[in-house]
Amino acid sequence: MSAHTPTRRLTIRDIAAMRQRGEAIAMLTAYDATMARLVEMAGTDMILIGDSLGNVVLGHETTLPVTLDDMIRHAAAVKRGSSRALLVCDLPFGSVSGPDAALANAVRVMKETGVEAVKVEGGLVMVPVVERLVAHGIAVIAHIGLTPQAVHQMGGYYMHGKDEASAARLRQEAKALEAAGAFAIVLECVTPALAAEITHALTIPTIGIGSGKDCAGQVLVINDLIGLNTSPPPSFAKPRADVAAIIRAAVGDYVAETKAERQPIPLPRRAE
Numbered sequence: 099m100s101a102h103t104p105t106r107r108l109t110i111r112d113i114a115a116m117r118q119r120g121e122a123i124a125m126l127t128a129y130d131a132t133m134a135r136l137v138e139m140a141g142t143d144m145i146l147i148g149d150s151l152g153n154v155v156l157g158h159e160t161t162l163p164v165t166l167d168d169m170i171r172h173a174a175a176v177k178r179g180s181s182r183a184l185l186v187c188d189l190p191f192g193s194v195s196g197p198d199a200a201l202a203n204a205v206r207v208m209k210e211t212g213v214e215a216v217k218v219e220g221g222l223v224m225v226p227v228v229e230r231l232v233a234h235g236i237a238v239i240a241h242i243g244l245t246p247q248a249v250h251q252m253g254g255y256y257m258h259g260k261d262e263a264s265a266a267r268l269r270q271e272a273k274a275l276e277a278a279g280a281f282a283i284v285l286e287c288v289t290p291a292l293a294a295e296i297t298h299a300l301t302i303p304t305i306g307i308g309s310g311k312d313c314a315g316q317v318l319v320i321n322d323l324i325g326l327n328t329s330p331p332p333s334f335a336k337p338r339a340d341v342a343a344i345i346r347a348a349v350g351d352y353v354a355e356t357k358a359e360r361q362p363i364p365l366p367r368r369a370e
């Protein structure tokens with residue numbers, strides 16, 4: 099936790115100040131009140147109510163089916179469980195199809211959840227969206243590189259910035275989104291050297307995921323961090339616990355004890 103830890107909720111000015119003094123920013127996802135409280139107690143600066151909700155909570159294969167109502171329900175729960183971290187809610191697939199739609203949907207998120215910021219996935223096409231949201235007083239995080247909402251258009255999940263054309267586009271997108279007013283930018287699966295270069299070129303913090311250690315901050319899906327998965331996490335996520343194993347063991351004990359202790363209870367006799 100920061101040496102300058104305030105007891106109030108962090109703001110985007112605190113995040114900018116952390117970047118100024120070179121202090122790393124720790125961000126994690128959470129989708130409910132209990133997890134929000136726990137990750138915040140452990141010192142997380144920003145909580146993302148990510149649309150990874152679709153994969154890790156709602157059982158979808160991708161983030162595409164996640165709705166604005168899904169995001170609002172879970173973001174409101176995270177808000178109820180937290181008091182210090184800056185909260186950021188993803189605007190899900192289809193909710194940012196242009197500046198007007200994005201503004202209407204972001205306003206709903208802000209009004210109905212109480213989060214402090216929203217996140218939008220996409221490169222240059224998101225520049226007018228970010229400009230519009232910021233002009234209307236909404237704090238925005240941008241997200242480039244691997245943008246899971248575009249998985250089908252991209253043709254899968256893989257590293258970005260490997261060839262010069264892709265690297266040049268990412269440099270241009272990062273600069274343009276900063277100029278549009280984003281207060282931070284997620285770099286997902288961007289080659290570590292390029293992520294470091296972009297980090298040095300920007301004043302706003304970069305928040306890396308699968309993009310090496312030289313970003314201004316890091317974000318991870320909480321389930322990947324604590325090993326709360328039934329399938330393997332992405333290769334860049336190194337689980338620091340095996341919560342799935344703890345759950346299986348506890349539930350296994352409970353089931354075994356329940357079945358062992360129960361004396362057979364006869365069924366009521368049927369009336370003749």
Ligand code: KIV
Pocket residue numbers: 127146147148149150151188284286307317318319
């Ligand atoms: O939805 C999400 O959890 C995200 C992070 C992986 C950055 O966008």
